[in-house]
Amino acid sequence: MSVSPVKRQKMESALDQLKHHTTVVADTGDFNAGKFDLQILNRVSNTRVLLPLPPTRNDFALWFFRSEEEQIKNASDKLFVLFGAEILKRIPGRVSTEVDARLSFDKEGMIQRARRLIDLYKEAGIGKERILIKLSSTWEGIQAGKVLEAEYGIHCNMTLLFSFAQAVACAEAGVTLISPFVGRILDWYVANGDKKTFEPSEDPGVKSVTKIYNYYKKFGYKTIVMGASFRNTGEIKALTGCDYLTISPKLLAELSKEHVKLTPTLSVKEAQACDLEKIHLDEKAFRWHHNEDQMAVEKLSDGIRKFAADAIKLERMLK
Numbered sequence: 359m360s361v362s363p364v365k366r367q368k369m370e371s372a373l374d375q376l377k378h379h380t381t382v383v384a385d386t387g388d389f390n391a392g393k394f395d396l397q398i399l400n401r402v403s404n405t406r407v408l409l410p411l412p413p414t415r416n417d418f419a420l421w422f423f424r425s426e427e428e429q430i431k432n433a434s435d436k437l438f439v440l441f442g443a444e445i446l447k448r449i450p451g452r453v454s455t456e457v458d459a460r461l462s463f464d465k466e467g468m469i470q471r472a473r474r475l476i477d478l479y480k481e482a483g484i485g486k487e488r489i490l491i492k493l494s495s496t497w498e499g500i501q502a503g504k505v506l507e508a509e510y511g512i513h514c515n516m517t518l519l520f521s522f523a524q525a526v527a528c529a530e531a532g533v534t535l536i537s538p539f540v541g542r543i544l545d546w547y548v549a550n551g552d553k554k555t556f557e558p559s560e561d562p563g564v565k566s567v568t569k570i571y572n573y574y575k576k577f578g579y580k581t582i583v584m585g586a587s588f589r590n591t592g593e594i595k596a597l598t599g600c601d602y603l604t605i606s607p608k609l610l611a612e613l614s615k616e617h618v619k620l621t622p623t624l625s626v627k628e629a630q631a632c633d634l635e636k637i638h639l640d641e642k643a644f645r646w647h648h649n650e651d652q653m654a655v656e657k658l659s660d661g662i663r664k665f666a667a668d669a670i671k672l673e674r675m676l677k
Contacts, residue, residue, distance in 0.1 A: 372591070373613035375620040376598055383584065383604035430673050434458075435471070437676070439478040446488055454490040454515045455479075459665030462494035468502035476512055490515040490535060494662055495524040497644055504531035515584075518661040521654030523647035525570040527639050529579040536581060537604065538567050539657070540597070541589035546653045558596035559623075562653075563587075568624060571600055575629035577636050591616065599624035 376382060442453045455475055461467040472491040479489055491506060493499040495516045503514035513534040519525060520543060528536045540563030547562045548554050558564060567585045574583055584602035588594050591612050594603055599622035605613070639647065648654060 369617045369619070371614045372595060372616035372618055372620055373610060376594070376603070376613065379599045379620075379622045380597075381602045382610075383602050384610065385586065385604040385606045426677075430676050431458075433676050434669070434672060435475055435478060437672075439475060439482060442479065442489070443482045443484060446484060452488050452490055452513075454492045456492040456517075456665070458669050459494055459662050460669060462496050462662045463498050465498040465502045465505075468493055468499060469505055472502070472506050472512060472514075473510060476510075486512055489513065492517050494665075495519040495528060495536070495658070496662075497527070497641055500524070500527045500531050500533070503528070503533040507532050507534065517586075518658050518665075520566070520657045521648045521651040522566070522569060522573075523639060523644050523651070524654065524658075525573070526637060527644050529574055529577075529581045530639065533581055535584055535602070536570070537584045537586040538563075538570060539587040539661075540564060540567055540585050540593050541587040542657050542661070543653060544589055544593070546657055550653075558592035561593055561596065564593055564596045567597055567600060569634070571624050572629040572632045573634050575626045576632055576634055595620055596623055598622050 373382070438455050442455050445453050457468050457471045457475070461471060472493070475491060476486045476489060479486065490513050491503075492515045493503050495518050500516065503516055506512040506514055516524075516528045516533050516536045517539075519528070519536050519538045525536060525538065540561070543563035543566055544556065544561055547556075556562070567583065571583045573579075574581060582601045584604055585594075585597050585600050586604045588603075588605060588609055591609055594605060594609065594613065595618075597603060598620050648658075
């Protein structure tokens, strides 16, 4: 249905309407991303965000009396914190900082690295309440998040989340936030099935996040659902009402130019009326249910490999 030019001028943009129902998050490490006047929880989330950015500072210390491996690890952590600190000067919200993906199956290693990042932020004058530590949603990562939240008061953002089992385990662990990857789920179904296009409401990634949101709200979990990794604005609009949506600058710009009426598709009231049943997942049940989802198994392992490869690239640059 077309909208007359006069009505178009009066109608809020799709982005402005979305912000009435959902906290909009800039999915970028670009210091200038705040130009969209978001209700921002910005994130400098992973190594891939940092790699394309030109070096702007080299004032981080190297520990010359330690091994080269330790020097590079320390320099990487310091670099992440410097970028996070710069973004926090420009936004009122929080920033996500990633723990090395090569620790994805090392619970204690993730806990140790997360605490070190928080210590570095503290040295920079930034409290842990403004930081989300980003962990892979493996069983070990989820359990690391549980410890960090309960014992150290460190807020966690669970990433590379593709299966319902991962979402349930994260809720039971009491983590602050999950970021299920909408677009990467769609990518897998397009690559591995006969159907190549989907209406937004039938998009596999949209349906996954909808189920997770409904489950969390029906059973009163406090963990925030933040849809991520979008391929088009249709996916975003189909998740209007989700707690948070993290959106790339390109799609933010597209939404700011669209003038179509948005109505919430997700709500607590409808979630509480859905017919989902509550389940509990110990480690054995988690591994079985996650393993039953071929898409999630493949996308999780692929994501960890790619994040790890990016960490190696960054280390080579630092050397």
